[in-house]
Amino acid sequence: MFIESSMKKKLLILTITAFILGIITYLDFITGYEIAFYVFYAVPIIIITWHLDLIYGIALSIISAIIWGVVDKLSLHSYHHYSILYWNTFVILSCFIIISSFLDRIKSLMIKERKQAKLNSDILSAISHEFNNLLTGIHLSSTLLYEGEEENIGEERQKFYSIIDQNYIAMKQAVTVFLTKARTEEGKLKLNLQRVELRQCIDETVEILMPLILEKKIKIIKEFPNIVKPVNCDRDIITIVLSNLISNAIKYSYNSGTVIIRIKEIENNFVETSIEDNGIGISKNELDKIFSGFYRTQESVKQAKGIGIGLKLSKELLEIHNSNLYVESEKGKGTRFYFILPLDSLLKE
Secondary structure, X not given: OHHHHHHHHHHHHHHHHHHHXXXXXXXXXXXXXXXXXHHHHHHHHHHHHHHOOHHHHHHHHHHHHHHHHHHHHXXXXXXXXXXXXXXXXXHHHHHHHHHHHHHHHHHHHHHHHHHHHHXXXXXXXXXXXXXXXXXXXXXXXXXXXXXXXXXXXXXXXXXXXXXXXXXXXXXXXHHHHHHHHHHHHHOOOOOXXXXXXXXXXXXXXXXXXXXXXXXXXXXXXXXXXXXXOOEEEEHHHHHHHHHHHHHHHHHOOOOXXXXXXXXXXXXXXXXXXXXXXXXXXXXXXXXXXXXXXXXXXXXXXXHOOOOOOHHHHHHHHHHHOOOOOEEEEEOOOEEEEEEEEEEOHHHOO
């Protein structure tokens, strides 16, 4: 079945390229030698090289160069010396072969890169799933132990259980980031656009991060309008973005610092969501680098643990929504990240 399908595809490509070559040959003949039409012979060569392989590309290059030479001769184009026609044919043939070889090289590199990306994605996905299973087991065991001695639990053991919960949340978030990153790189990430209440997403995210908030004594300020209109986005993906940005704001704030989360409606039926802290900040020369992936500033390494992939992933997830992740920061004075999403279509006038 696969071989038959492959043969049909090959015959279809050959038929299309032969048809295009025939049209180009006819147009080249009727326009005459005064119009440089030979460049269009490269079109079927490009098509057949890209969809089949280099051998077909070279074969069509030879055929196209010969056809051009014959058409030029039939057009009664006179040269100072008879060998000029053959030299021109050879030059055109060389150009066609270079084009097909260069295109085949690009195609090979793209296939190689795609295979490598898929391999990396598969490995990352497998490891993430294993981590997820282990984390679930650890969290379940911790919950059962906590519930078993809840009435007699001491202050010190309560602190240890809190640490376990905090580490579980952090690792769970990291696993989610890795799995989403793998899906994004493999091109399998599909948006499930729906009516989303950003206020609810933020409240849930803050609740999950509460152990970290309490540990660092961070003050969370929510500046929302009286009526927060729903936006149109993928809820799960935007929750990942919010989780990354809010957790970063908490981690890179000083103890007893403040994190301000704002939602405001802006013109043209859009909503801006921002997360602002008064923490370590980012220097101007490092603002672009933080979105490159696996990059962390010297100050951020000292302040908190991390791998530096969250911001890159958040930016990519917002770009899938035709949005972007913006940053404003000053070293030592804090950072503000914000993004814009459209209001849900049902609310637009």
